[in-house]
Amino acid sequence: MRPRLLRRAATVVAALAVVAGCAAAPAGDAPETIVFLNPHAGAYDDVVAEFEARNPDIRVEQQSVPFDQMVSQTQARLASGDTSVDVVSVDPPRLAGMVTQGFLTDESASADLLESTSSQVGINSVTVDDRPWAYPLWTSDAFLFYNRDALTRAGVPIPGPSDADRLTWDQVLDGARTVAEADTARYGFGIDQVDRYYALQPILESMGAGPGLEGPDSLTAAVDTPEWKRFGAWYRDLYTDGLAPRGVDPGQMADLFASGGLGFYLSGASSITKIAESDLAGNWGIAPAPYVAGGPVVTPTDSWGVGISAYSEKQDAARRFAQFMTLDPEGVSAASRTMNLPPVATAAMPAYLDHLAEVAPAETAGIGDLLEIDLERHARHRPTSVGYVQFETTLNRAFTDLRNGGDVDSVLATAQDTLVRQLDRQRELAGDH
Amino acid sequence: MATPLREPAPARDRTTAGAPAPVPRRRTSRDVWTAALFFLAPAVVALLALRIIPTLSAVETSIPFGTDRALLSNFTYIFSDPDFLGSLRVTLLFSLVVNPIQIGLALALAVLLTKKLPAVGLWRTLILLPIAVPQAVSAIIWLVLMRPDGPLNGVANALGLPSVPWLVSPDVALASIVIVCSWVGVGYWMTFLVTGIRDIPTSLYEASSIDGANGWQQFRSITLPGLRRPLLFVLVADTVSNLLIFAPVRVLTQGGPQGSTNMIMYDISERAYTLGDTQAASAGTLVLVVIVVAIVAVQFRLLPGKD
Numbered sequence: 001m002r003p004r005l006l007r008r009a010a011t012v013v014a015a016l017a018v019v020a021g022c023a024a025a026p027a028g029d030a031p032e033t034i035v036f037l038n039p040h041a042g043a044y045d046d047v048v049a050e051f052e053a054r055n056p057d058i059r060v061e062q063q064s065v066p067f068d069q070m071v072s073q074t075q076a077r078l079a080s081g082d083t084s085v086d087v088v089s090v091d092p093p094r095l096a097g098m099v100t101q102g103f104l105t106d107e108s109a110s111a112d113l114l115e116s117t118s119s120q121v122g123i124n125s126v127t128v129d130d131r132p133w134a135y136p137l138w139t140s141d142a143f144l145f146y147n148r149d150a151l152t153r154a155g156v157p158i159p160g161p162s163d164a165d166r167l168t169w170d171q172v173l174d175g176a177r178t179v180a181e182a183d184t185a186r187y188g189f190g191i192d193q194v195d196r197y198y199a200l201q202p203i204l205e206s207m208g209a210g211p212g213l214e215g216p217d218s219l220t221a222a223v224d225t226p227e228w229k230r231f232g233a234w235y236r237d238l239y240t241d242g243l244a245p246r247g248v249d250p251g252q253m254a255d256l257f258a259s260g261g262l263g264f265y266l267s268g269a270s271s272i273t274k275i276a277e278s279d280l281a282g283n284w285g286i287a288p289a290p291y292v293a294g295g296p297v298v299t300p301t302d303s304w305g306v307g308i309s310a311y312s313e314k315q316d317a318a319r320r321f322a323q324f325m326t327l328d329p330e331g332v333s334a335a336s337r338t339m340n341l342p343p344v345a346t347a348a349m350p351a352y353l354d355h356l357a358e359v360a361p362a363e364t365a366g367i368g369d370l371l372e373i374d375l376e377r378h379a380r381h382r383p384t385s386v387g388y389v390q391f392e393t394t395l396n397r398a399f400t401d402l403r404n405g406g407d408v409d410s411v412l413a414t415a416q417d418t419l420v421r422q423l424d425r426q427r428e429l430a431g432d433h
Numbered sequence: 434m435a436t437p438l439r440e441p442a443p444a445r446d447r448t449t450a451g452a453p454a455p456v457p458r459r460r461t462s463r464d465v466w467t468a469a470l471f472f473l474a475p476a477v478v479a480l481l482a483l484r485i486i487p488t489l490s491a492v493e494t495s496i497p498f499g500t501d502r503a504l505l506s507n508f509t510y511i512f513s514d515p516d517f518l519g520s521l522r523v524t525l526l527f528s529l530v531v532n533p534i535q536i537g538l539a540l541a542l543a544v545l546l547t548k549k550l551p552a553v554g555l556w557r558t559l560i561l562l563p564i565a566v567p568q569a570v571s572a573i574i575w576l577v578l579m580r581p582d583g584p585l586n587g588v589a590n591a592l593g594l595p596s597v598p599w600l601v602s603p604d605v606a607l608a609s610i611v612i613v614c615s616w617v618g619v620g621y622w623m624t625f626l627v628t629g630i631r632d633i634p635t636s637l638y639e640a641s642s643i644d645g646a647n648g649w650q651q652f653r654s655i656t657l658p659g660l661r662r663p664l665l666f667v668l669v670a671d672t673v674s675n676l677l678i679f680a681p682v683r684v685l686t687q688g689g690p691q692g693s694t695n696m697i698m699y700d701i702s703e704r705a706y707t708l709g710d711t712q713a714a715s716a717g718t719l720v721l722v723v724i725v726v727a728i729v730a731v732q733f734r735l736l737p738g739k740d
Binding site for chain 1: 580600687692702706710711
């Protein structure tokens with residue numbers, strides 16, 4: 001009985017070994033697998049499929065983590081020298097910190113290639129110490145989305161789509177108040193990236209405030225100036241007045257607008273597909289991002305790129321994938337379809353606009369011109385600093401405290417003290433190297 | 434049924450082997466050592482890999498060897514940082530509030546559920562159910578429940594009560610974390626106390642009833658003294674686990690509003706994984722280890738000996 005059982009088991013094992021061997025056999029060698037760590041689940045499926053079809057010797061495994069955990073995942077894994085990450089998503093303002101910590105490879109060898117395919121603004125966003133350390137994939141812009149039905153029923157005029165029609169914040173908030181009073185939407189106004197510096201920096205700077213980090217290396221904090229306090233009161237009142245929803249995090253804002261819960265909605269192009277496919281279809285529109293009366297028009301810019309881990313043992317394969325996805329027009333188009341963000345590679349722009357026209361033809365008719373004007377005239381980068389992560393973390397927390405009704409002076413004073421301490425600490429630690 | 438006596442049964446060897454010759458004794462002793470090594474090895478390896486080595490590594494990281502800075506500079510830094518001091522204060526306040534609440538409720542429920550209640554199995558299942566839900570998942574459920582326009586405030590408003598700023602007010606947020614942690618913790622600690630109550634001989638209750646003792650007198654004179662051992666275990670284990678609370682803070686408040694829920698574990702994790710300051714994080718970890726060891730040492734002194 002027993003020997004027979006053993007023999008059967010041996011047969012099964014041998015059969016499995018043959019099958020396993022067959023699976024790997026056709027290509028001779030098994031494809032090399034590279035790991036791509038990113039915060040955008042599902043966004044890169046098309047570009048990965050396209051890349052694998054063209055490069056049968058490389059397989060790309062995606063590890064998508066929640067947006068909020070991207071910094072901690074990158075920090076935890078690359079700081080410990082984890083070799084299992086090959087390609088990693090990079091947010092441009094965090095690049096300097098990643099370079100200082102030795103997380104990324106120097107991509108100077110590809111500088112000419114970058115010059116010939118990407119916009120200068122995009123290249124600048126991945127440059128530290130005059131050398132490129134990543135490949136820029138997308139840029140970004142903010143728009144004022146509106147719920148046509150909610151505005152019309154409340155008697156609020158529909159904003160125009162072009163740069164010349166740009167509303168001031170006072171006009172937008174007056175309209176939002178009218179919508180809320182008429183109860184044609186639950187809230188008058190909402191911001192997609194609630195409490196995030198990326199979304200609020202343009203409003204701050206339009207109010208005449210500085211970016212918050214100053215000095216030659218952007219390592220001096222200045223977030224308790226009178227202009228910052230003016231902004232703080234403005235932002236806090238949005239929520240204490242009930243004009244905008246409290247306690248709804250960025251992941252739920254697009255759904256709130258798409259379900260008719262907001263009159264106006266400040267968001268980026270990444271929301272377009274979700275809204276176009278929702279019940280709100282045909283009942284919404286896009287206008288330019290507002291500005292503060294008497295101040296400059298300021299719009300956000302930059303978005304995610306990809307870098308190659310300095311600890312990767314498959315850097316050549318990783319580089320081929322990174323370059324396909326960011327520099328090859330077809331790769332860029334495939335990578336931009338799901339997130340709907342405008343590509344940095346200039347040759348991929350027409351395909352991007354065509355795609356938007358397919359998703360929401362009427363609503364996005366003027367978006368190409370608006371993007372061009374915003375990127376050329378109004379776009380303001382976030383500060384480039386080795387202390388950016390500290391800066392952003394502290395400020396995002398301060399914005400949350402303001403939204404929750406905290407005292408403006410004390411919240412900003414605490415943020416300023418925290419930043420001064422953390423940036424000092426950053427300098428102290430840098431002295432060790 | 435259940436006896437408090439736990440004397441070991443007399444070893445059979447002692448009576449049967451008499452006085453064995455030196456050689457077999459050595460062999461027996463070697464066998465015992467081999468067996469002991471075999472059974473202890475996994476635990477020792479795990480202890481080394483998961484506890485001792487990480488602690489030594491934290492010591493090494495927290496001391497800036499090979500730099501111009503003072504050896505204790507990372508400790509000086511965290512003890513001069515209001516955020517870290519705030520996290521110590523919040524953790525202490527949280528512990529002072531949450532432990533008595535959890536242990537008191539667990540004890541009350543344990544006493545209640547060992548009485549002859551109708552559908553006692555159902556109640557016990559309902560109370561134990563939160564343990565089966567991962568901490569992060571239950572925190573996400575509470576996040577939705579406690580939103581300013583969420584279901585809890587919806588119910589409150591429907592009853593004519595005002596909305597509660599569960600997670601958005603610095604005065605209320607820590608209390609909300611206490612509620613979320615207790616929702617999971619009470620049922621868990623209750624199981625130990627239910628077992629403890631079942632270990633108390635029923636004859637004691639019967640005898641006291643005959644003597645005319647009421648429920649409260651029975652609780653004070655029989656249940657509480659009988660529960661001393663499991664209660665002290667629950668006290669130590671609950672205190673330690675509440676010092677190490679992380680997931681509810683990460684999901685519900687991220688330490689806010691205004692640092693009111695910034696507990697020490699969250700503070701350390703932020704330093705290490707968001708700010709990339711592993712040196713300060715390691716120093717914070719060692720401070721936490723010292724606090725936990727000190728508290729446990731004090732509580733162990735309270736543990737009964739061989740009674």
